[in-house]
Structure formats: C-alpha cells, structure tokens
Amino acid sequence: MQNSSFNTIYTRIPLLIIVLGFSLKMNAQKKEGEVKTDEIEVWKEAKVNLPQANRIFEKISTAKIDNSKKPIRYEFTERRLPVETPEFSPVVTMPDKGSTKEDENAERYNNIIRAGIGNYGHTFLEGHAGISTGEDNYHGIYLKHNAFRLGPIGANYSGQSQNLIKVHSRTSLSALKLAGSLGWERRGFDFYAYNSQVNFNFPESQIFNSWNKFNFTGAISNNKKDAKVDYVFNSNLSYLFTHLKANELVWNASMKGVYPLTEELSALMEGNVVIAQRQDSLTLYRNLYKLKPTFQYKNDLFSISAGLNIINDREKNTFNRSYLYPVIKLDVQPLEGIKVFAGYEGDVYANNLSSLLTENQWLGRFTQLRNTRKTADYFVGGKATLSNGLSVEAKVSYARYKDFYVFNSNSTDSSRFEVMYSNDTTTVKVTTFSGQVGYQIQDIWQSNFKFDVNVYSGLGNLEGAWHRPAFNAIWTNTFTVKDKLLLASDFYMMTGLKGKNYVTDREVKLKSIIDLNFKATYLLSDHLNLFISVNNILNKSYQRYLYYPTQGVNFLGGLSYSF
Template sequence: MKPLRLLVVASCFSLPVLAQKQSGEIDSQTFEIEKKKKIELPPANRLYNKLQPFTSEEDNRKLNYEFRTPKLTLGTPKITPTVLPVNGENKEDEGGNLNNYVKVGGGNYGKIYGETFIGNNTEDLAYDIHFKHLSNQTGPVDTQNSANSENRLKLNGQYIGNSFKLGGTAFYDRDNYYFYANRSTPNAEILKGNIRQTINTFGVQVGLDNIDNNKFIDYSIKTSLYRLSDRYSAAETDWGTNFSGSVPITENIFALLNADAYVSQRTDAETFKRNLFSVKPAFKFSYDAFTVTAAFKAVNETDDRLKINRTVGFPQVEVDAVPLAGVHVFAGYGGDLNRNTLRSLLGENRWLGPNVTIANTERSRDIYGGFKGELGPSFQFEGKVSYATFKNFYGFNNDWLDSTKFAVVYDADYIKVLTVSAQVGYQYQNIVRSTLRGDFYDYNVKRLEAPWGRPRSTVTWNNSFVFSKKMFATIDAYYIGGLKNKNFQTGTTHNLKSIVDLNLKIDYLLTRNFSAFASINNLLGKNYERYLYYPQQGLNFLAGLSFQF
C-alpha cells in the first residue's frame, strides 16, 4: 500500500472496527448455534468449558449458548445468504444420512452462488472438503464499482485413536471488493483498478486432544499458521500455538494450565514483528452447587514498530453457585490483553486504509456478574453485567485525508465501559426455535471525541421453523443503534440512522436428493450505512437448487 496519513487520536495509532459486506444481513459475532454432523465418538474429555466438535445424542438439537467475554465488536452485513441444510436437521432417512451436497443459485445485483461439500467418515476417521463462491456483479451504488465476490476453500480431517483425537484444517479465502464510498462521478471517470481491493488468506491448523477420561493428565494442543496479503503492499504472517491442560489434585480440586504463543510479522511501508506469549495457571474448586476458580495470567508482548517489550499480569477469580435447580448465579473479577491483528481488524472493517498501526487492547479490572439457567426443556435464559477498564480502546472513523477509507483510532487513556447483555431462548419439540438477545453499551471515552463506529445498542432475534418434513424456514431480525462517524475534512459529525434489518430464508425438499431454496434479505429495502458513506444493498434475494448425495 502507498503511505497514507491516518487519523490518530491521543496515541498516534490507527485500527479498524467492524467489517462490512454486501448482502444486507447482519451477523452477531457474540452468539452462535452450530448444527453438527452425526458422528459417533468417545465421550467428552475433562477439560472444563471445552466445546466438543461432534455429538450424536438428542441434546444436539437443543439450544445451547453461553456468554463470552465481550470484544465490543459486532457482526456486520454478511456477503453469504445462508439457507438451512437441504434435509433440515440431518434427519435419518431411508438409506442413511445424505451429508454431501452441491448448491447453485442466483439473484438480483447479478448475484452468482455456488457451494459444495463432500465428506466421509468411518469409525475412527472423518474428512471433508468445502468450497463456496458468492459474487455480486453490481452493488448498491455506481453499478460495477461496488461489486464484490468471495471464495472459500476448506479441507478438514480428523482421526480418532484409542486415547487421542488428531485433527487438521487447511483453508484458502479470497475476497475482492471496491472502495465505493462517495462515488458520485460517472463510471467512465473512475478507474476500477484504483479503488479495487483483494485480500488473500491461506492457513493451516493441527490439533491434538486427549479423549481418554481415565488418563491422569488431560490436555489439548493446537498450532496454526496463516498468511494474509492484499492487492497493494500489506501482508501478515502469524503463527500461534495454544495449550490447555488439567490435573486432578483431589476429588474436588483441579489444577488447570493455559499457555499461548503467537509470533507475527507485518509488512506494509515497513516490516516489523509483533509477538505475544502468555501463561495462565489456575485452580478450580467444586463442591456440590458451588464452584470457585482462581487464576493469574501473565502476558508478555513485543512490538518492533511501537517499541514495546513489556510483561503484565492479571489476577482472575470467578464464583459460580446453583441456588436453584437449573439456575446458575456467577460473579467474577479479571482482565486480559486482547490481541489485535491485521486479519482480525479486517474482519471487523474491510474498508481499512494502508499502513494501519496495530496495537493490543488491555482490559483490566473487569468486574462482572450474572445468571443463566433453564426452565424446563424449552426455555433458557442468561443475563450479564460487566464494568471494565480498557486501555487502547479503539474505534473506526473515516480517514481525514481520504474519507473512502477508514483509520483505527485509539483512546490511550484508561476508560470505563459498561456492558449489559441479556438473552432468552425457546424451542418446541424441535419444530420452533427462537432466540432473542440484546447488548447495551456505555463508553466513557476520554481522549476520543466519541466511540467512533461503536454501537450503543444491538438486538438480534433469530427464529427457525420446521413446517413439515419438506419445508423449513428462518426469520431473523437485527437492530443496531447509536452509531457515529465524523468527516474531519468538513468537521461534520454524522449520527448514522439506526439499522433495522429483516431476513427470510426458506428450504423446500422436492425429493430425497433435490431441494429448492430462497433467501430474501433486507426486507425493508433500506440502504443503511454501517459505516459512513458505505450504503448497503437494499432488498436482495438469492434462489437456487440443491442436490444432496
């Protein structure tokens, strides 16, 4: 990338806040329900709070979620309109499950869609390959100058031994899009090559997990490597390794250990290294309906460009109690150093300018508490309040020299952020599922004029329905409010309109092997702006056919 002066507040940094894609659908990054394939595996191991990748029990259909430490980021419009699996819930049919599929479709804005999944599994081996393409030949403004496309290729493999699980993944992602903000001149006066951006990412990951409950030491270790590059001069190579383990001391006391190592090299106008190493020993005491976890996390970070080499420590403690059957009440105190990379920042805001400075965000003195539970098999609820101190809290704002690109701005002071989150879920006999979640934020920024690009409130409402063995549908609603950005060339602060987005998806099984699908996004037809000067597609649709085998 060519050198470009970035908007810097207080700390002379610049980072991004939320990634924007083209399909008028907003995705929550803090909540996820996974539909899992049916593979018989040994019982889950003892690593606490560890998600198991496969289950085959009836509980697999149950709503299952938990609050995670808020990253203060939010999903943005997805480029990929998703549809339900062609067989709904992978229900058993004559001749067994049909997990392999090919999907093709198209829609307005010159939308072209293709996706395929091919996999196989035996008693101890599972592997698959997944490819997806989605492109829009035109966009919300200036026709082809706001087009976009994405390509995803992913290979997975997993081997189950008598006492261990070995898995690996390799992937390649390619995203192509244009900086189409403020495009008011005719097509002929714009050279597409001057506003085009292409992001290529290649990565591999290998993991080894214990699955033998009789082993004294439980463990999980994963290592991953990825390489990201853009159309200009930016690139990032990142190698990370993560270890977690546990050892029982007594029947009620366990010793836990987590360790992480990240070695990263960033290239743009200059080349520099950014590393982070951490270790977190912990003890967990459980007795009847009462659990206490105490830990201390030590983190060392180095950054050649920012001349940083420091080690910080964060004491952590959490108490969990079960006053009533099916109800948990918890409270805790802690902190961490949230790692930021070029890849993670582009994942939040794809409209970043060149030579973005990347710095980690320190979260300290996080005091939180909440509750979670369920009332019967159909109703689940959670609530959490967090009051934390952040340093290098960042937001995204239009650059002061080029408003079509975004800079990342930091508050270098210690600021307070209050987060209130609540979530309820309901399901009825695997026919109806509904989840409603709300997050509300109060930012006490000091050196920033405002928390640029940060929402004050977000609400998501996800619903799925099984009308029959042949017809499945989802209806999703999203709300984002309180967004602000500023044009520093004119000195004008813009309070962006609240985003209200409605999406409908339908899948209809024609035969055992064929189905038709349709996805309609942004039913209200609003060209909302998640970021200033970047309107999104209005009413858009995708329809096609699926073949499952």
C-alpha cells in the same frame, strides 16, 4: 510491573508453548462449513473449544451433579469489543452433528452441492465432498463462491466477491484425536464510499481492493475417557496479502490442560502465543505470550476458580511489557434450573491486520497495529432454564481498556478507514448489559433473542466511540413444517452508530440498522432441496460504516443436492 521481574519466566514460557504448538498440524474450525477466516471472531477472543469426548473436562463441569438433571451452563462468550457486521448469505454446515434437516442429510450422505442465482448479479455455489472411515474419522473438501457483480451504488463500482476452498480431516486414535484443515480464501471489493459529488466515470480498477489468505489449522487432544490428565492443543498459521501491497504472517497457538487433584479440586493450565510479522512500508514484528494457571473447586452447590493471567506483549526494537492480572470466577446454583455467576479478570487481546480486516474491509494502507489491554473486567449475571423450553440469561459487565480502538474515515480520504487508538493517558470504560431469551418447541420451533447495551465513557483523545453500537440485537427463528418445509428468519437491529468526517470536522450520526431476512427450504426428497432467501426485506438504506450504504432488498434462489 517491571520487565526485569519476568525476564526469566518469559524466556522459558514462549519456548515451551512454541514446542507444544508446533506438534499440531491440524485443526477443525468451530463450524467447519462457515467462512470464518480467523480463529479470533469479531466479538470474542480466541479460546480453546474442547472436544466432547474429553471426559475429564466434562467431569469438572458436572462433578457431583445428579446425572438425571442437565447441568446449567451459561453461554456468554467473552466479547472483546462490541463491533460486528452480520453476514447475510446461506451457508452449509459440513457433516458433523446436524442441527437441521438439511444438516442431517449432509451428514447422512457426506456430500452436498448447492447453487443459486439472485439479483445484483448474485451467483452462489457451495459444495462439500467427504469420506467417513468410522464414527470419529472424517476427511473432506469444501468450496464456496459468493459474488455480487453489482452493488448498491455505481452498479459494478460496488460489487464484491468471495471464493474459498478448504480441505479438512479428523482422525481418532486410541489415545489421541487429531483434526486439521488447509484452506485459501479470496475477497474482492471496491472503495465505493458514497459521495453526492462522485460521478462513476473512471476505471473501476482505481478503487478496487482484494485480499488473499492461506490458513493452516491443527488440533490434538486427549481421546482416553479414563485419562488422568486431559488436554487440547490448537495451532493456526495464516498468511495474508492484499492488493494494497501489505502482507502478514500470523502464528496463533494455544493449549489447555486439566489435572484433577481430588474429586472436587482441579488444576488448570492455559497458554497462548501469537507471533505476527506484518510488512507494509516497514516490517513489524509483534509477539504476545500468555500463561494462565488456575485452580477450580466444585461441589453440588457452587464452583470457584482462581488464578493468574501472566502476559508478555512485545514489539521488536520498540517495547517489551509484562502484565500480571488476577482471574476469579464464582458460580452458584441455589435452585434447580437457576445459576448465578460473578467474576473479575484482566487480559490483552491481539490485534492483527487479519483480524481488523475481518471487522472492516475498507481499511487504507499502513494500518496502525496495537494490542488492546483490558486492565479490569467486573461482571455478574445469571441464567434460568425452565422445563417448558424457556431459558433466560442476563449479564452486566464493567471493563476498563487501554489502547481501545475504533474505526473512522481517513482525515484525507473519506473512502478509506483507519484504526484510531486511545492514548497512554486514556482509560476507556465500557459498561455492557447483555441478555438472551430462548424458547423451543421440540422439532417444531426454535426462537432466540440476544441483545447488548453498550455505554462508553472516558474516551479521551478519541472524542467518540466511532462506529461502535450503543445497542445491538438479533432475533432468530426456525420452523419445521411436517419435516418438509423449513422456515427461518433473522431480525437485526443496531443503533447509536456515529462517525466523524475530519475533512468537514463534523460528527455524523448514522441511521439505525434494521434488517429483516427470511429463508425457506423445501425438501423435495432426501437428496434434493429447493431454497430461497430474501435479505433486507424492509428495503432499508443503512450504513454500517460511514458513506458505505448496503444493498436494498435482495434475494437468492437455488437447489441443493445431497449424495
């Protein structure tokens, strides 16, 4: 597609989105207490999360369905590229709608503090203090300290630390809902890549790195239940700077609106703008604009949505490209409790220094930045929800990518990673088989198993899908014993990982990751809890990234107090 055909529309679209986005100055994160430093998660693209009070959005998803029956919703999220590093540490969910007894206590008392110690010189402190001024009005502050003085090798040469503080607020007015947060996070770590020839007899400062990030998010959404038009705007402004003297400023704003034309037909509009400035050896200006108008028709048996994804990707003084992708999705509910779906779409994903560091913190200097283009994605799947608490989901996706990226060790220093992209003549194909099985016994047991099988082909100049898993799965369980003892377990598995040592010119296959974690919380009273968590119970020595082994069995114990 030629740029000239889009010049007029793209001189207006970015201005419109920017004007709308700057009216936002506050946004609550998806899980307010989790330490997720980016709106873009590792496995999924940034997307608008609609407040539950928005009635028109709800109306569209449940139009003409018997209110006595819960609508079937499949929960697959759009996964950009299959890379993830599980984080194993206790988290506290800030007061919202408690899903566990601990969260219910936090919601009831608004304030909570948790502290613990463990092996590897592990110190942990987490706290939240808030004020509720009504059902939909809340203001609070959250902080977290999570540090390991010692690491898996070289003692204090492989320690790491995380410190975070955030203030957040949500306010409900007659016509609007406002939410926002302002936070700072710092992470410190070492380039401790294992090498049998390394003797740790040099200053630890030589391999130390850290990054600091200031993050300001905001959201504004409709609060009128009977409003004709429903909408939500989100804005995220972040500034990151690293010990390696790189910094990045990113503004990511999005909007979504719905206008019902009839009882069954609705018009939807989505927009997104990502404006980034990275400074390293050079200053790099990168902008990404998206506008996606669609129409949705829904009745008792099926719904269909169709539209266009209009995208402009530009880098100052380098390139300016525009793309037009059709988007179509069909959902059919042939029987009660059963839903099948199919669709096709294309998209462009913003890759920034912030998002890449979230995936792999051991990146070296002068990281190359390119956006990844998904030129086509065909998918089909289904979900069944049974009355006995069992639910099953399945999905098959075949996608083609340009500028597909992988992580691999630097050609001159195996302790530093670089981002490698497929070249212009390469189209990478990724076939993904996804599944999920859930089972629940109300107030006693919840179990959920998810897995993905990834098949990569057409890698071209990349040679291999370095550090991307062929198979990954997670099995989580939670148990409640007499409302006093809460037990939880996580089982992670990841296989098919491999990297290449360009110094020796040899491919290295990494051992399968098998990680079992356990946590127990005993409720001494409504205010006081005793907890202990044990990670990597099987004491497996594995590497998520080449030459970076993880800790063996490690534990954390402490107290949690709600007030």
